[in-house]
Every structure is written in C-alpha cells, then in structure tokens.
Amino acid sequence: MKKLLLSFVLALAGIFTFAQNTWSVDPMHSSVNFSIKHMGISFVQGRFDKFDGTVTAPGANLDDAKFNFNVYTESVNTSVDPRDKHLRSADFFDIEKFPAMKFEGATISQGKGNAYTLKGNLTIKDVTKEILIPVTFGGVTKNQQGKQVAGFQTKFTINRLDYNIKYDPTGAGVAKDVEVVLFFELVK
Template sequence: MKKIFLFLALTAMSFQLFAQKNWAPDPMHSFVTFTIKHMGISFVTGKFDQFSGELVAAKEDFSDAKINFTVQTSSINTGVDMRNNHLKTADFFDAEKYPEMKFVSTSFKKKAGNQYTLTGKLTIKDVTKPVVLAVTYGGKTKNQMGNEVIGFQTEMKLNRFDYHISYDPTGKAVAKEADVKIYLELQPKKKA
C-alpha cells in the first residue's frame, strides 16, 4: 500500500512540475527583426536588441500555452545611430513615453503538425489591437550545456498607422507596412 501511495505522490509531483514549466527567450539565440520599404525602391532592416517574455504550458504539445512578450522600444537598432535616434522620437515609437511594446496571448491552438495559430493583443504606443499569427514550432532538443530548449518562429505585416506611428503620412518615404519576423529559442525560465 505504501508503494502505491509513493507512486501516486511521485506521479502527481512530476505532473505538477511539468504543468508549471515556464519558458523564456534565450537572448543569444532569439531575434525580433523588421524590414520596411524606403522611398519605394529599397528597404531598411533592423531589430530590437532588448526583449523578454514567457511561455507557460501544461500540455506537452504547448496547445494550452499562455504567452506574453515585451520589447523595449529604445533598443531599436538599424545600424545607423542617427536613424535609430529618430525612430525613438514621437515621430515613430516615442520611446520615452512608451518604453515597451507588449503582446499578451488569448489562445494558442495547434493546427496540424508543427503549425499553430496564436491569437492575442498587441500594444504599441497607446493602441491595443487583436492580432492572429501563424506560428511554426521548430521542435525540442538539448543545447550545448545539456539544457532543454524549444524553438518557435512567426511573422506578420504590421500597419504602423494603426498604432499612431504616423510620420510621413503619404507612405512614400517610409512605407506604411513593416514586415516583422520573430525567431525564439526558449529555455526553462530561471527562478528569481
């Protein structure tokens, strides 16, 4: 009888440990990038160097995941300091007033194979809008240190005018839409 209770207790504990598993981006292997058309003939590319987030799931296929993700707007990096500084002003992200862009999921549904649909709310500046993203699960493996890691990627077209980023309202010099790509390698979140 004691063995049965011990077995049940260990099973419950192992389930509870998995159920409470939280994942966070590995900043060395995760990227938030964008591309936007310039002058109608070429493109500017860039990235955000500082971001954080968390994925919490109880199911092994992550279909019940809750996701939140925050990007520091002042960390924008296009490789040109003058342009970076302009993008931080009220013409674009107004980083001093709105230091963060935030995404909070409302659902994460498995479609087929490694494809998911992620639904949530995206906040940029003073605007929050619903978004639906197609997400690809890259899989699970162990890194060089023997720690478990998982990978996800997604992309979206973002209309900057929807979020009060209204510099150049004609869209001739700076296009109205940016292509955003997010590549995440997640590792178990370290306890504080």
C-alpha cells in the same frame, strides 16, 4: 495510513510541479527583426536588441499556454545612429512614454505539420489590437547544458498607422506596412 496519505500528497505535488512548464526566450539565440519600404523603391532593415518573454503551459504541450513577450523600444537598431535617434522620438516609438511593445498570446491552434496560428494582443504605444500570427515550430532538443530548448519562427505584417506611429501618414517616404520577422529559441 499516514504513509499512504503522505505518499499521495507528495505524488500530487510532484504532478502539479511537473505539469507547469515555463519556457524563457534565450536572447543569445533569438532575434526581433523588421523591414519597411523606403521612398517606394528600397527597404530599410532593423532589429531590436533587447527583448524577453515566456511561454507558460499547464501541461506537456501548448494547449492553454500563455505567451508573453516584450520588446524594448530604446533598443531599436538600424545601424544608422541619426535614424535610430529619430525612431526613438515621439515621431515613431516615443520611448520615454512607451518603453516596450508587448504581445500577450491567448490561444494557439495547430495547422498542418509544424504550422500554428497564435492569437493574442499586440500593444505598441497606446494601442492594443488582437492579431493572428503564423508560427512555425522548429522542434525541441537539448542544448549543451542538457536543458530542453524549443525553436519557433514567424513572419507577419502590421500597419504602423494602426498603432499611432503617424510619421509620414501618406506612406510616401516611409511605408505604412512593416514586415516583422522573429526567431525565438526558448529554454525550459
């Protein structure tokens, strides 16, 4: 009887260990990019060089998964030092007060094929807003080290004024809408 009980406890522990799946962003194969219209005639492109995140799922699929991503504002990079310094100032990201932008995903629902919609809270500076993000799932494979990896990408637009990035509130010089493009490879 003791052997049977011990076997049952070990099997149950194995199920709970196996059931919890955590995937982490691989920064070597991921990017956080943006573009914004300048003077109404051209675009400025940039990226953030430091970011991290996890997806934690209680089972083998993404049902009830929790998404947590951080983008570190001091790492903004448009390849123009004076502009990057200005973006780090209180006019834009105010990196001293707000060192990170955060996204916490609450639900994900599947559309057609590899299309999903991720619903969660985006925090930039002192503002948190619920947003819907379209996500394309690229699939799952194994990397060179034999670890499972999954690929995701998304493109969406936010209004920077909604997040207290109030520089040029008319949008004449720096547009209000920012296009965000993310490519994430996650490692299990």
